[in-house]
Amino acid sequence: MTDNKILRELIYQLADDNFIHSYRGSEWLGLVPHIEEDVAYSSITQDTMGHAYMFYKLLEEMGEGNSDELAHARKPKDFRNAILLEEKNGTGTYLDNPDYDWAFTVVRNLFYNVYKETQLESLKQSSYEPLSITARKIETEQYYHLMHWKTWFMQLMQSTEEARTRMENAIRRVWKDFGGVISQGRYADEFSARKYIEPEEVLGQRCLDKLGELCKSVDFNLEGKPGMEKGNGRNGEHTEDLKQALETLSEVYFSDAEASSW
Amino acid sequence: MEEKFYKEFEVFSRRRSDLPMEHRFSILAPNLEMAYILAKENFFRRESIHDLWVVERSNIRRMSEEEREGFKRIDNKHYRETKGYADLPKQWRKLEEMLSSEG
Amino acid sequence: MVTAYEFRHLSEEEKYERFMERIERGEKIEAHDWMPDDYRTNLIKLIAMHGISEIMGAFPEKEWVPKAPTLHRKLAIMAKVQDEVGHGQLLLRVAEDLMKPLGKDREDIMQDLFEKRLKFHNVFHMPAPTWADAAIIAWLVDGAAILTQTMLLKTSYGPYGRALKRICQEESFHAKHGESLVLALASGSDYQRKMLQEALNRWWEPLLMFFGPRSAKEVGHSKVDVNIKYKIRSKTNEELRQEFLTKYVPQIKRLGLTIPDETLRFDEDKQQWIYKDPDWEKFKQIINGNGPKTDSRLKLRRDSYEKTAWVREALAKYNKNRMLVG
Numbered sequence: 255m256t257d258n259k260i261l262r263e264l265i266y267q268l269a270d271d272n273f274i275h276s277y278r279g280s281e282w283l284g285l286v287p288h289i290e291e292d293v294a295y296s297s298i299t300q301d302t303m304g305h306a307y308m309f310y311k312l313l314e315e316m317g318e319g320n321s322d323e324l325a326h327a328r329k330p331k332d333f334r335n336a337i338l339l340e341e342k343n344g345t346g347t348y349l350d351n352p353d354y355d356w357a358f359t360v361v362r363n364l365f366y367n368v369y370k371e372t373q374l375e376s377l378k379q380s381s382y383e384p385l386s387i388t389a390r391k392i393e394t395e396q397y398y399h400l401m402h403w404k405t406w407f408m409q410l411m412q413s414t415e416e417a418r419t420r421m422e423n424a425i426r427r428v429w430k431d432f433g434g435v436i437s438q439g440r441y442a443d444e445f446s447a448r449k450y451i452e453p454e455e456v457l458g459q460r461c462l463d464k465l466g467e468l469c470k471s472v473d474f475n476l477e478g479k480p481g482m483e484k485g486n487g488r489n490g491e492h493t494e495d496l497k498q499a500l501e502t503l504s505e506v507y508f509s510d511a512e513a514s515s516w
Numbered sequence: 517m518e519e520k521f522y523k524e525f526e527v528f529s530r531r532r533s534d535l536p537m538e539h540r541f542s543i544l545a546p547n548l549e550m551a552y553i554l555a556k557e558n559f560f561r562r563e564s565i566h567d568l569w570v571v572e573r574s575n576i577r578r579m580s581e582e583e584r585e586g587f588k589r590i591d592n593k594h595y596r597e598t599k600g601y602a603d604l605p606k607q608w609r610k611l612e613e614m615l616s617s618e619g
Numbered sequence: 620m621v622t623a624y625e626f627r628h629l630s631e632e633e634k635y636e637r638f639m640e641r642i643e644r645g646e647k648i649e650a651h652d653w654m655p656d657d658y659r660t661n662l663i664k665l666i667a668m669h670g671i672s673e674i675m676g677a678f679p680e681k682e683w684v685p686k687a688p689t690l691h692r693k694l695a696i697m698a699k700v701q702d703e704v705g706h707g708q709l710l711l712r713v714a715e716d717l718m719k720p721l722g723k724d725r726e727d728i729m730q731d732l733f734e735k736r737l738k739f740h741n742v743f744h745m746p747a748p749t750w751a752d753a754a755i756i757a758w759l760v761d762g763a764a765i766l767t768q769t770m771l772l773k774t775s776y777g778p779y780g781r782a783l784k785r786i787c788q789e790e791s792f793h794a795k796h797g798e799s800l801v802l803a804l805a806s807g808s809d810y811q812r813k814m815l816q817e818a819l820n821r822w823w824e825p826l827l828m829f830f831g832p833r834s835a836k837e838v839g840h841s842k843v844d845v846n847i848k849y850k851i852r853s854k855t856n857e858e859l860r861q862e863f864l865t866k867y868v869p870q871i872k873r874l875g876l877t878i879p880d881e882t883l884r885f886d887e888d889k890q891q892w893i894y895k896d897p898d899w900e901k902f903k904q905i906i907n908g909n910g911p912k913t914d915s916r917l918k919l920r921r922d923s924y925e926k927t928a929w930v931r932e933a934l935a936k937y938n939k940n941r942m943l944v945g
Contacts, residue, residue: 280685280697284677284919287927288521289708289725290543292677294557296701300694307690322689349682352923356930398556405553409937410930417933506688506750512808516688516750521935522725541782542712544725546934558708561701562789581652586623 260444261382262316263334264451267439267488268373269309270335273325275366276302277499278339278359281348287356298402301395308388315384326504330492333500334439337487338431339366340496357420360410361428364403365465369435371396372461373451381449404468411472422474432480436461439488523572525551527559530567537569548572642850647777650716658849661842662776663717665851670710671732672740676703678916679743683753695796699757702789709782716778733921735908742825744910751804751811751818758797759822759867763829765790766862775850805874812875819871820879828897828905830863831856864892 279299286292310321318324339362344354374396377389410417436458438445446453462480469476485491506516525548527540540559545551551570560568579587594600621629621637629637634653641648648654680700687693715725731737742760747753768787774780804815833856835841846852864883871878880895905913
């Protein structure tokens with residue numbers, strides 16, 4: 255494979271993670287536990303969509319096609335996001351009978367953002383300069399995102415029995431597929447050989463150490479290695495949840511073949 | 517602390533280092549830390565922010581309507597304002613005239 | 620003017636007189652100032668309704684946030700709907716401070732909403748079945764709201780005015796966002812133009828209704844007169860509706876759209892718009908909680924509020940100095 259193709263594989267992982275993660279956040283609009291939180295969470299969701307946009311723009315500049323087309327018109331098998339991030343927030347849809355799990359959302363968002371922070375730190379040293387510049391920009395907004403989800407995590411973990419039980423269940427659920435987040439997919443060795451990003455094992459361990467510390471501070475032990483039960487999204491393996499997400503995300507985009515702009 | 521989710525917090529911020537703290541608005545939050553992270557995005561989605569304070573409202577001693585009337589002053593304190601010294605140029609001139617006539 | 624000593628000994632009637640003098644002088648009333656009961660109750664009614672309308676206003680557009688057709692549109696509509704929720708937050712805080720002496724808080728507002736005791740604007744009971752509806756909402760519903768809110772900026776109630784100042788600043792972005800959406804559709808394909816026209820047809824009557832009836836005659840009661848007496852508001856419903864028509868009818872025509880009212884015209888002699896009256900009986904039904912989307916949207920709000928009750932309960936008990944579990 256060419257260098258360029260390898261590099262694009264990595265950027266698709268970054269773009270798609272942020273895109274799908276933002277989508278799951280946007281589904282919470284109007285449904286979160288508190289009105290003030292609705293506003294705060296929506297900012298994070300917007301920022302994250304903005305990050306996806308920046309990564310798609312990098313791909314556009316590499317000749318992959320228009321960024322809107324990349325976000326809306328690819329097949330699920332061409333997506334490189336981690337499966338954990340495509341998982342639904344709960345049963346129902348965002349318009350009809352949503353039964354969304356706030357504990358799962360807090361844990362997933364915190365765990366992913368701890369990984370994202372680790373990833374951005376490494377990408378700042380990337381041999382591909384546009385990527386390192388983008389990572390540095392994104393890092394400015396990452397601080398608040400992490401602070402936000404850490405606050406929710408720490409407080410819910412130290413509140414009522416019910417909340418603790420829900421949070422621990424959520425951690426176990428997230429853990430089952432968190433391996434798919436830290437995976438860099440089948441081209442992992444090529445990424446680090448070309449110094450686009452540090453090796454999967456190094457980044458993964460750094461992230462798991464941070465998570466271990468966080469959990470320990472609220473008396474929870476993260477046991478064993480995180481799993482990848484539903485498959486590896488980095489290699490194009492996905493679930494029905496992604497298919498549905500993409501159908502929603504591109505419904506209007508595909509509604510009129512004649513439309514040249516929206 | 518009272519076991520209540522909806523507590524009132526007042527939010528203050530400074531836009532730039534050379535500007536004073538200004539009251540922004542209030543929010544409901546269960547505790548100070550949560551109030552702080554919520555305040556950030558509820559009031560500073562667009563504008564820049566140099567400093568941010570959140571204070572639980574119960575910690576604030578507020579002025580009453582009676583006190584607003586009671587804290588008014590009579591307009592007789594020119595001696596503590598610059599406008600009470602408007603005659604200084606006149607006095608300078610007087611002094612100069614005096615000195616020159618002496619000389 | 621009274622001194623603090625006199626103030627302390629004022630009878631209720633004298634307080635009322637002093638209050639009305641303050642209103643007449645254009646002074647702003649603050650949350651903890653003395654105010655007549657009907658001033659407080661009218662403010663609560665008006666501002667709680669305004670606030671909860673912003674909150675419920677997220678739902679017609681909610682569907683279109685992820686579905687927006689480009690990354691840029693996704694970002695912009697997300698920001699716009701977020702602002703609406705933010706406006707709801709500001710307004711609810713104003714209403715909550717007024718309700719506090721009555722022993723009520725946000726919890727009561729939510730319960731009043733769920734039980735249909737607290738009403739919200741007619742437009743947010745209506746379906747928004749296409750992307751063009753999101754465009755019409757952003758352009759015209761927000762356009763109508765800007766006129767109302769600008770009129771209210773000078774309100775005699777200080778905290779309401781301060782909230783509105785912030786709201787109006789953000790609304791100017793919404794107006795541009797809406798204008799950009801309708802312009803793209805109006806200059807697009809046949810499908811896009813048709814979708815836009817159909818959305819306008821759906822929204823025209825709700826938009827005229829939005830300003831409320833001309834007088835109490837149409838619906839049997841109205842708070843407009845009292846609110847004008849207390850300088851809570853300065854214009855009548857009809858004055859605002861006329862302003863709306865003056866501002867938007869020419870623009871709608873410029874877009875190449877047809878307004879679904881053949882009788883609509885500007886009467887030069889009377890210097891006012893003549894239009895087909897909306898069905899005020901239908902209006903009454905809608906705001907009393909019987910609109911086409913009332914129940915499904917209230918269900919969304921209520922279910923999510925109830926399903927996340929454990930979160931509010933947990934954080935009410937959280938105390939960083941004391942581990943409750945573990």
